Amino acid sequence: MSNNRNISVALWTLTTKEIRRFLRIWIQTLVPPAVTMSLYFVIFGSLIGPRIGTMDGFDYIQFMIPGLIMMSVITNSYANVVSSFYSVKFQRSIEELLISPMPNWTILLGFVLGGVCRGCLIGFIVFGVSLLFYPDFTVVSPLLTLTVLFLTSILFSLMGFINAVFADSFDDISVIPTFVLTPLIYLGGVFYSINILPDFWRAVSMANPMLYVVNTFRAGMLGVSDVSIGFALGMILGFIGLLTGSCLYLLEKGTGIRQ
C-alpha cells in the first residue's frame, strides 16, 4: 500500500469499523457511564454535596463535574481499545489486518481513533447529564477543555492498546483497569482538591499521573488547578509520544500478535 489515498481509505475503514463496533453495543458502552455518573451526581452532588460546602471556592457538585467527566473519558477510551484489540486477537480477525498491506501506524491510529471517539462521546454525554443536575455550569476555557479531552483520550487509548497486546486472556484486560487505573483515578483529585490533604499525602499525590490530567481538565472547565497547566500538558504530550513509540515497536516486533 504505497499511495496516500489507499492508506487513508484503509484508515477510514478501520476507524469506522471501530466506531460501528461501540455504537452497535451502545447499551454496554454508552449507557452505563451515563447511569453511573447520574448516581454520583445524585448521591455526592445533590445529597452529600451541600453538606460538604465548597471546594476551591466552587459548589461541590460543580467542582466534581470535570473530575467525573475525566474519569469516564479515561476508563472508556482505555476500555474501548483494550477490549476491541484483544477481541480481534481472540477471534483471530487480527489476521485480516496483518495480511493486508496496511502500515502498522495505520492499524494503531485506527484503534486509537476508535478509542478517542468513544472517550470524547462519553465526555459529552456525561457533561450533558451533569447539566441536568447543575444547569448553570459554564465552561471557562472551551479550547483547553477540548484539547485536554482529546489528548487524554489518545493517551489512555494507547495504554489500552499496550494492555491488549500483552493480554493472553480476558482476565488480563481487566486487571489493569481494576487494580491500577481505578485507584489512581479516585486518588487523582476527582472528588477533592489535594489542598485539603496533609503535606505528606499531597506530595504523594503529586506522583499520581491522573492528578495532572484531571486538574488540567478542571482548569479548562473551572479555571482552577492544583498543578501547573504547562507542565501537565507537557507531561501528557510526552507520554503520548513515548506510548506511541512503544506501540509501534510492539507492532513491528509482532509481540502478542505474530507467532
Add this chain to the structure above:
Amino acid sequence: MAYALEISDLKKTYPGGTEALKGISFAVEEGDFYALLGPNGAGKSSTIGIIGSLVTKTAGRVKIFGIDADEDLALAKTMLGVVSQEINFSGFEKVIDIVVTQAGFYGIPKSIALPKVEKMLKRLSLWDKRNDQARTLSGGYKRRVMIAKALIHEPKLLILDEPTAGVDIELRREMWTFLKEINENGTTIILTTHYLEEAEQLCRNIGIIDGGLIVENTSMRNLLSRLNVQGFVFDLESPLDKAPEIEGFPLKLEDPLTLVVAVNKERSINALFAELSSLGIKVNSMRNESNRLEELFIEMVKK
C-alpha cells in the same frame, strides 16, 4: 520462467525451540495450481503463516511475483490472498460488511468495493445471506465468506490452508469448480489439504513437506507415475467361498461379493478380466481401492 512465489532457505524456530521449518526452498510458477501437502505438524501452516505475515520467520526469503517481502512487504501483500485454516472474522458483523471492510483494508473505497462484493457474494451463493450476522452461518457458508474476503482485492496469488476441512461433499465439489475457474482465469493457487483426492483432482504440481523439510517437489503426473501398484475393488454378481488363484494377480476376498486385487502397473487389467471371465466370475462394477496419491504420500512421509 516467471514465479508467483519463491521461497528460499526458509527457517522457523518457535520460542521454546520447536524447529518448524529447517530451511525449505521451493517455487511456484505463475498460473500454477500447486498442492502443499504434509502430515500434521509438518510445517505447512508455518510456511503459509510466514508468506501471509502472520508468523515471523527466523531466516530465509519470500518473494511474491518477484517482489522480496523484506524489501516491499506492502506491495507483495497486495498480490496475495490467504484463506486461513481457522475462521478469522468477527461473528457479530454482517457478511457484506465483513467483505467490504476487508476491501477497505486494501485501499478499495466502499463505492468501488460494493459492486465487486455483490458479484463475489453472488458467485459464492452468499448474496441471500449478505445481511446475516456471520456467526449465524453454517460452517460451509463461513468458509465461503473466508474465500470472498481473500479474493475481494483480486490477488494474483491465492493461498488456501485446508479450505474444505469440515465441509460437506456437495460444497467441496462446488468449491473445486470455483477454484478451477479462478485458476483458469489466471490466479495462481496454492492449496494445502488433507483430502488427497482434492489435491489429485485440482493440482498440477505438488510439494510434500515433512518434519520441516521439503521431501518432494514435482508435477502431479510425475509423482503418480511412480506408483507401481494400484489396488482395485470388484463387486461381484454372485458370492464366492474363497478367492480364486490367478498367477500374477494376488486376489483377496473381502466378503463373499467383494474381491480386492493389487495390480502391478506393468500388467494389464484386461488379462485379469479374461481370467475371471474364464472362471465364470462376473464383475458388476469396479473402483480404486484407495486414493492413489494417498498411498504415495504415506510412503513418503513414513521414510
